[in-house]
Amino acid sequence: MAVSLPPLSMLFVFFVFYEVVSFRITSTPRFDELFQPSWALDHFIFEGEQVKLKLDNYSGAGFGSKIKYLFGKTTIRIKLVGGDSAGTVTAFYMSSDGANHNEFDFEFLGNTTGEPYLVQTNVYVNGVGNREQRLNLWFDPTKDFHSYSILWNQRQVVFLVDETPVRVFTNKEKQGIPFPKDQPMGVYNSIWNADDWATQGGRVKTNWTHAPFVASYTGFEIDACECPLSMAADESARRCSSSEKKYWWDQPVMLDLNPHQSHQLLWVRANHLVYDYCTDASRFPVTPPECDHRHHP
Template identity: 80%
Template sequence: MLMQMSSEGPYHNEFDFEFLGNTTGEPYLLQTNVYVNGVGNREQRMNLWFDPTKDFHSYSLLWNQRQVVFLVDETPIRVHTNMEHKGIPFPKDQAMGVYSSIWNADDWATQGGLVKTDWSHAPFVASYKGFEIDACECPVSVTADEIAKKCSSSAEKRFWWDEPTMSELSLHQSHQLVWVRANHLVYDYCTDTARFPVKPVECEHHRH
């Protein structure tokens, strides 16, 4: 199953939650990915500390001009920080939509594609509740400058996600993120030297 925010076009920005499944009895895998200007390959995977098929859980994204935070049940599991001052592109100037789908990725997802989809269990169903979007509504056709002007806090309008307190994690959230990554992270593109003999430039600067 895939849940994502995405803009349009070949140079789109995109944030992904992807549920990859696993062999019976093993924890479900959650993969996150970030695309910036059409370039992805920024996958991270973790074992969830619960069975996502047994009950509803909260999967959310905090996106502002300073960071993108992936959260599960209000616990941060990944942070993608704005490092434009170091020449690293950051997804902040394209209007994005929210999408969800169930799709077949058994050519690569579970154990590198070794475990195939068991179609005898079809149809596959995903259920949602508590769906919320708290955001600045912005037409896809507007320019980057217009987006920045319309969707940034000013004296006339305030957006909670654009306040200085949301520019970084709280101390408690930082501790949560350290715990998640120490106990549940199973793959990080930043440490995959087979795929990336030269470490991606943002990995040299990200704290997490």
């Protein structure tokens, strides 16, 4: 079956646009400068600049950033588990701490052989989530590495796949809707078993005869405002929310999608979105307030 791709002209314009406005605060391809294992070190495989995480019926594995950040962009290149990956979840996300935490999620939901991965995104603000969207991808994410990014500034949170925006969460504080802007967040990656819900609502369980399930990571980048652990949250917020617009992500051109990106987002939603909490009347008889009068989906 033929699969359409985002127009190359759109991708080219975005790459040029990004390179022109970027002022890199932190950027390095080395895993050990940015990250450290957070659990199950015996389920890690280190191969040069590539890190692999294993999931078996004993444990999954995960790693996290050494410090936290407030605004900026984080990118990682991932090759997902191939073959029968039903029941597994490979996650790339940002999160702060505590019950009232903020969180931005990419969750890659495994499936049986030959069926597409579903990519679930979610946004938590002050501990409240339930903002799931799911899409399938326009490529096989198990055959090669692809980049997944989260761009975060005071105006919007943008989820990107190979620099194509697939979701935007816009700041609507003027309408009384909370926006994540004052809690530094770590960057995390993990693989784990979630066969109670991950594949077809939990109907398809993990087949452990296919273990170990291996996800591969490379291209580690964090271009963001650093918040050392010794720095208080309010001090971090002042430091990273400068009114002088000294950070590249606060430049006016970064505060909204440009026309090309907007077209890309519309293309993704028209061709690949399979679930949006905003239109799920069974879960939300009253439409969530951030879904009304949205500038961006």
